[in-house]
Amino acid sequence: MIPPVANNFVAGEDAPAALDHVRELNADGVGAILNLLGEHYDDPAKAADDAAAYCDLVDDIADAGVDACISVKPSQLGIDVGEDVFRENLADVVARAEVRGVFVWLDMEDHTTTDATLDAFEHHVTDHAAMGVCVQANLRRTREDLERLVELPGTVRLVKGAYDPPKEVAYRGKATVNERYREELEYLFEHADHVAVGSHDPEMVGYALDLHDEYGTEFEIQMLMGVREEAQFQLAEAGYDVNQYVPYGDKWLSYFYRRVRERKENALFALRAILG
Numbered sequence: 001m002i003p004p005v006a007n008n009f010v011a012g013e014d015a016p017a018a019l020d021h022v023r024e025l026n027a028d029g030v031g032a033i034l035n036l037l038g039e040h041y042d043d044p045a046k047a048a049d050d051a052a053a054y055c056d057l058v059d060d061i062a063d064a065g066v067d068a069c070i071s072v073k074p075s076q077l078g079i080d081v082g083e084d085v086f087r088e089n090l091a092d093v094v095a096r097a098e099v100r101g102v103f104v105w106l107d108m109e110d111h112t113t114t115d116a117t118l119d120a121f122e123h124h125v126t127d128h129a130a131m132g133v134c135v136q137a138n139l140r141r142t143r144e145d146l147e148r149l150v151e152l153p154g155t156v157r158l159v160k161g162a163y164d165p166p167k168e169v170a171y172r173g174k175a176t177v178n179e180r181y182r183e184e185l186e187y188l189f190e191h192a193d194h195v196a197v198g199s200h201d202p203e204m205v206g207y208a209l210d211l212h213d214e215y216g217t218e219f220e221i222q223m224l225m226g227v228r229e230e231a232q233f234q235l236a237e238a239g240y241d242v243n244q245y246v247p248y249g250d251k252w253l254s255y256f257y258r259r260v261r262e263r264k265e266n267a268l269f270a271l272r273a274i275l276g
């Protein structure tokens with residue numbers, strides 16, 4: 001069972017628990033992006049198991065009639081085993097999602113997987129437009145990737161980047177990455193049909209609202225479960241399209257540890273909960 005301190009960030013250990021959380025979000029006008037926790041498999045059987053679990057989840061979402069989609073990690077679908085394994089598993093998930101009318105996001109992992117992830121996205125999105133891919137503003141290559149992506153169907157989620165790539169391929173330092181984020185966000189609002197703003201940063205969200213006023217481009221705001229939830233509900237209440245990224249599954253410990261490590265307030269909150 002997930003201890004109370006972790007269940008702020010993780011919706012539960014199985015799909016029914018995650019769907020309960022989705023219903024609560026939907027009641028407050030917030031959509032959900034469901035992510036079954038799991039990554040970096042070197043065993044093809046585990047990747048196939050998670051692909052099958054995602055197919056079941058797609059059915060669950062469609063049967064429940066909730067406002068939810070899925071977000072999958074390439075390394076969860078076997079990219080570390082081989083690009084062919086990843087592509088086959090992704091094809092299964094995308095095929096089921098197409099039949100059931102569920103949107104599929106591809107998360108972006110470390111920079112060594114960017115090409116394979118974007119290639120797989122391009123391969124599928126041409127026939128299945130209800131797809132999106134995450135792009136990291138801290139990578140030097142990102143503008144070139146966006147130029148390619150805005151010519152395709154599908155949606156881009158712009159994030160700052162959660163990995164720590166070498167300086168040869170990435171911009172370093174908070175201020176520089178923020179500047180890059182603003183520039184890429186403006187590029188997307190100017191050239192894409194729809195933009196997903198994946199950030200908790202009030203400055204970036206405010207900038208997205210300004211860009212919407214300037215360019216009129218449709219957009220959605222995406223934030224993680226347990227992070228600035230009040231802002232999520234306020235934005236939804238104000239009429240914006242808000243979607244919460246909702247992780248669930250039995251591999252919750254490392255995800256929770258990551259959330260705690262990235263922010264002092266989360267660590268203090270966890271400590272207080274553990275000490276009672």
Ligand SMILES: Cc1cc2nc3c(=O)[nH]c(=O)nc-3n(C[C@H](O)[C@H](O)[C@H](O)COP(=O)(O)OP(=O)(O)OC[C@H]3O[C@@H](n4cnc5c(N)ncnc54)[C@H](O)[C@@H]3O)c2cc1C
Pocket residue numbers: 106107108109134136159160161162163198199200201202204222223224227228245263
């Ligand atoms: C929906 C979603 C999907 C993502 N998918 C990916 C992915 O596929 N690949 C990837 O590399 N990364 C992904 N990320 C992570 C992303 O790259 C960043 O690491 C992460 O979002 C932190 O950057 P930030 O813009 O949210 O804010 P930060 O730069 O961390 O913080 C900026 C400001 O935001 C506010 N803030 C941030 N966190 C909190 C908090 N916990 N509580 C209160 N205020 C806070 C504070 O005002 C802070 O000063 C995703 C993020 C989101 C929200």
